[in-house]
Amino acid sequence: MPLVSTKELLTDARRNGYAVPAFPAHHLDMIRAVTETAEAMQSPVILQATPATLKQVGADFITAMVRTAADRVPVPVSLHLDHGDSFTTVIRCLRQGFTSVMIDGSHLPFQENIRLVKKVTEAAHAAGVPVESELGTIDASEMTDPADAEEFVTATGTDFLAPAFGTAHGVYRKAVRLDLARLEAIACRTGIPLVMHGASGVPPEEIRRSIRAGIAKVNFSTELKQIFSATLRRFLTDSPEETDPRKIFRVAREGVSDVIREKIAWTQSAGEPHRESPA
Template sequence: MGLVTTKEILRDAYQNHYAVGAFGAHNLEIIKAVIAGGEELGAPVILQTTPGTIKYVGINYMKAMAEAAAEVAKVPVALHLDHGDSYDTVIKCLRAGYTSVMIDGSTLPFAENINLVKKVVEAAHSAGVPVEAELGTIGGVEDDLVIEDVKALLTDPDAAEQFVKETNIDSFAPAFGTAHGMYKEEPKLAFDLLDDIYNRTDCPLVMHGASGVAAGSVQRALDFGVTKVNFSTELKDVFAEEIRRFFHEHPEQNDPRKVFVPARNRVTNLVKAKIDMLQGTCKV
């Protein structure tokens, strides 16, 4: 069916209090694993690539792989730029055919963040592509960005309301206690803050840094407008773990077609578990 936009699949999730899984896609094997998981459960999926992944894979390779996979997929598939680091990066993704983009100006002063996001929204909407943006600082590690304090800067609800209205974004990533990477202890999520933001913004919300967050906490967030939940670290962990196990048991093996199959299957099983957590019985 080809790639779809995130706007097409997030609005229903927002209205019905479930979420769509957005999965870090670093190579063809993970792309296939993510889509296989979505197909088995009849659920849409979002393939996410950071600027670092784009640099590694190549933007045209990434788009071609995602598009080829989406063409034969039995579920809707979107290709999303995660944590776009500049206006130029966004434009390159739009020209390549991405169907969703995030611009991350969260480290900028508030007014500068708004101006950058408005500029991106104007360009992306003219191409029919939805935009995600972030306000506040989500801690942890994302590409080469390291923020030590998970609660470095939680999103102010008043600022969130103004930000969403002025920028006309399609989805909004608030900082409410999650972090990129894996957690050393269970994060304390600010649900009261999230509830306030939800009531002030008529906009699908996005949870970044969901790898390792307890299922109950993720599901509780769905009551407050969270409709897109990002997973990446856990996928990389099980992929690498399975490759290490395979070579330990088969040190003589040199055929990547055999090496990657069990790793891909582990990722598919994890994707299915995350979709079950986010959507339950909701089907396409």
């Protein structure tokens, strides 16, 4: 089916008590693993690309691959810019047909972050595209203040917010400690779907508790990259004479599909595309 708006997906997720899993669109095999597994499990999914991926692959290639993959499956798929690093990057993705964009101004002072997100939101909304933003510092000790979050959302008009409540990008070096009371307060004061960044390594029960507290989108990336690399490395070691890229990458794609299946189960999104939303 054609690409759908991320806002449509997250609104339904928040209303019905699940979260939409978001996976990286690094290359064709990763994209196919996501959409084909989503079809098998009847789950909506988000494919997202960072500025680094856009630089490596090209926004036009990413859009074409994701759109083609989405057209082949009967489940909702959206295309998202993850951690957009500038207004220019956002505009480039809007022109390519991304169905949501994130602008990450979390490294900026509070008022500067507001100004940047408001500027992006005005441009994206003019194109009918929702915006994700970040407040607080994920990977650090600066957690998001609920009162600041309310002010931020009101001032910017952002559609989704990624708050800092104890998650971290990449590999966790110590036990995960999430501040779910803080998360629940942010959800109550903002009234918009919230996003969990750095979910690779977060135990499934903590993901489910976070969903109950307000999370409607969960980002997974590190674990997919790890299993893709490990499966590829193992296959090439065991089959040194194999030179056909089609066979080599098919094995890695199958390994990634197992992880995607697990994450879809954790977010409780399986079967959601065909549920009738309450009036």
